[in-house]
Every structure is written in C-alpha cells, then in structure tokens.
Amino acid sequence: MITTELLEKHGALKKMFAKNETIFGEGNLPSHYYQIVSGEVKMCNYNDDGREFIQGIFYKDQSFGEPPLFLNQNYPANAIAVEGSEVLILPKNNFMKLLEENPAVSIKIIEHLAQRLYYKSVMAVEISTQEPEHRILKLIDHGIVYFNFKKDENGHLINFTRQQIGDLTGLRVETVIRAIKSLEKKGVLKIIDRKVYR
Amino acid sequence: MITTELLEKHGALKKMFAKNETIFGEGNLPSHYYQIVSGEVKMCNYNDDGREFIQGIFYKDQSFGEPPLFLNQNYPANAIAVEGSEVLILPKNNFMKLLEENPAVSIKIIEHLAQRLYYKSVMAVEISTQEPEHRILKLIDHGIVYFNFKKDENGHLINFTRQQIGDLTGLRVETVIRAIKSLEKKGVLKIIDRKVYR
C-alpha cells in the first residue's frame, strides 16, 4: 500500500511476530500504523464464551487497524498473526506527517477503507438475513476477488479452513462442513482431497 | 461534513426526496456525492424473500454512499428517504476536483469512513456471536453516542421503532419486543408510553 522506502524514510521499523502472537489487543489505544511485509494477520473478536469472530484477514502489503488510529478510539478487535509475519510499524505522529507530505497516500487510505467498508456491508446483510450456503458462497466469491486465492486446473483454491469460514460467517464449523458438502452436491463447488475449489 | 457553500461553489444542487423515495438503488453505478441537508436516509438491503437489513441510518450533515463512488463499484445497498429529506448532490468529477483543492476535506472523509467501519466492526461481532439482548443493547449504546438521541429526565430516548432495531440487528420484530421487555425487567432500560429510554 505505502512503499517500504517511504515508510522507512519516516522511521518505520520491521518487526517479526510469531504464529498466534498478538500484535495489538482489543480495548487498547492505537499508537502506530501497521503494514504487512510478509505473512498473514487476522483481526478478530472473542465473545463472552470464547467464540471467535474474524473481522478480516490481511496479507502482504496490506495495512490494518487504521480506523481507530484516525478516531483516537480503542481497538474494537485483536490483531493476531495467523502465521509467522513481518510487519512494518510506524508511530502515529510520523504517520500523520507522512500523510500531510504525501496527499496521494490519503487517497490510497480512502480507497482501502472504502474497500473494507464494502466487504463489511456485503457480509453484514449475508450474516443477518441469509442462510448458511448463501453466506459461505458469498464469502468465497468475495475472497476470489479480494483475497489471494490461486487458480489452477480445478478452479480457485479456497485457502480457508472450515473453521475460518465459520468464524468469518458466524457459523459453526459443523454447519460449514455440511453446507459445503451440500454445495458440492449441487455442483457449485468442488471438494478435492478435502480442499475446496470454486 | 462539507459546508453547503463549498459544495454549491462546486456545482452541488439541492434535491427533495419524499418519504420512502429511493435515492439510489443497489446494483447501480455511483455517479454523485450525496450529503443530507435535512431529513433522514437509510441504506438497506432486501434479501431473496423480502427481508430488510438496514446498513445504517444517516441524518443532517452526513454523507452516504461514498465507498462505491471511490471504488467505481456498484452500490451494495439501496438509499431510501425514511422521511421527506433534502439532499445536496454533486457530480463525481466536481467532487473529485473539490477534494483535490481541499486536502482538509480528504481527512474529513477518512474520518467518516473510519467511523462507519468502526460501527460495522462492532455490530458484525454482535450480530454473528451475541444473543438478542446483548445485540440490542450494543446498538442502543452505540446510537446514544453516534445517532442523535435526545436526553431528557427519563434518559436518552431511543428514537427507533422495534422494527428498525430488528432490521439493524438482524432480529425479528417479535424477538426485539420480547428482548426489550426482558431488558426493562432487568432494569437496564425503561419503557415509558411504549418508548424506550436508556
């Protein structure tokens, strides 16, 4: 999103996070801008009885956690490394200075927020009014466009576990498994070697 | 958000929409920036069997429908006047010119998008993992801060119908009515003359 050079010019540092390590926690006040160099980061919540909800999954070159940074509000969710991940971290003041000096970056930020909002709008209506199969298919089709699902001779490989699909759609893992089976029977996706293709 | 003078200087026109009139429809390509002068506008979806989901409700001075405008994507929801509403409308090209000439407006836009994203994140986890009473209370408490609920001697008047609360939380109106009754019994809110206070 923002080039490594520009970030480092303003004082960004690279930091390594191990698998399952927390980058920042729900309820904390933001102090830095975060951008992924390599790896995979999820933003998620846990409800009262430990149930997880994944707000989003972020990959190489994507930033995360900006909204509360701009609003001076506490983080509404946790950021956790899904796998070992390298992240560029820039203090808020430096980030704001970078923005002032580079108006084109503002537009990039607006576009990224708009993209996130678009996903949230689409999934909100799915989660609250549609049935499991519909929700899962919407998530998958969105993922094909916006996540980095690779295409081979079987179609796009949906690089999510059943549990992750559940945590992204508000469904239980058993429900996801059964819905995916049913979708396969209907011929709208393929299951090869337990992996889902669309 | 953006002053009327600045918008009109760039060619914005005021347009009146009647109650229940559609301002733009799901699936259409955005061509204008919209900002409310007076009245109330909802963004909403209808699923296959006509069930409504309200993405958000917007009031005086707020803009709506910017994300797809920036992304050149189709609107993911409808915009409908909840009551007779006056709206300032500015063609996209003029809006982009306005943005270029007024960098401070970019920051305003970022803040507005960040605020919307914050609400979406909070409600997404509620809708997908929390029980009805919890969801409704979260919506109400968010509304007290960000919607224009007036405070009097009974507390904040929650200016939503039970049906609207249901459409915002993904619950059926009967469930909302029962949950609100239960919350009143628990003493966390008041029902006076059928109106909800918190």
Added chain:
DNA sequence: ATTGTTTTATGATTTAAATCATAAAGTGGA
C-alpha cells in the same frame, strides 16, 4: 369522525442451526 396503516404486544408451534458426542484423517514437532 371514520378508516386504513403502522407499531407494539403475546401466546403457540415449528425449525434450522447449535450443541453434543465421537472418530478418522491429516499435520507438525520431539
């Protein structure tokens, strides 16, 4: 004033997804 529509309200019944239980297959680390 009368009529039609919306909003709030309650009880009975249904149902879809969650929960519970159990297990096989796959994966990663010591």
Added chain:
DNA sequence: TCCACTTTATGATTTAAATCATAAAACAAT
C-alpha cells in the same frame, strides 16, 4: 516413529429464535 493437535466428518439431540396467529393501541389521512 510416535504423540499431540488440528482439521474434517457424521449422527443424534436440543434449543433459541423464527414463524404463525391474532389483536389492541397509536397514528395518519380523508
């Protein structure tokens, strides 16, 4: 290679919210 853990899988049971039915109160329009 063995052990622990994760992921996928399936059947049985439970349950919370949706659905269905009905109605009173409130409000809006003529």
